[in-house]
Amino acid sequence: DADVTQTPRNRITKTGKRIMLECSQTKGHDRMYWYRQDPGLGLRLIYYSFDVKDINKGEISDGYSVSRQAQAKFSLSLESAIPNQTALYFCATSDLGLEGADEQFFGPGTRLTVL
């Protein structure tokens, strides 16, 4: 079974709709991240969380919100989707950042299209 799962894997929606993307992990990691990927721009951080009480904005948080429902679950919401939010979205997890534990583990991604 995959350690980091995302649902849905693909979603097409219309401008103005509210969308929630969900991420679950079985790795037992405290840290979770949401990224979006656009062609030629690499991965850009939207939000990250260290635990259920800790939420932090990344470099492109406008238009997005998140919820950390449990250690294993981190959801990303688009309150009113717009076409330029069409992208590939990744959830990732990492350990506490101890020496040698910088690697992040990625989910399979959600391809979101906003019409």
Add this chain to the structure above:
Amino acid sequence: EDKVVQSPLSLVVHEGDTVTLNCSYEVTNFRSLLWYKQEKKAPTFLFMLTSSGIEKKSGRLSSILDKKELFSILNITATQTGDSAIYLCAGRGSSNTGKLIFGQGTTLQVKP
């Protein structure tokens, strides 16, 4: 502002060729540089580099870090079509956030 820049952005080679991918970084209180390979969807981890001049190697892939000149290279020898992917590098600072700063990625296409 922290940034990571990769070059070239895309590359087309033939099987058997050797390629070198470049990654330069400006990361506050730099701690490590990571390389990922992204084939169809999720990036998968290749290497993490923390010390200058020490080569990390896995099969035909190898990578090295130069902390003085602030760059890293990823070498792939005897390329195969299965090496076709986007290669991402990311820098991490020593702050407790664990955040990675990703470059734009290099898209490598290996033709038969």
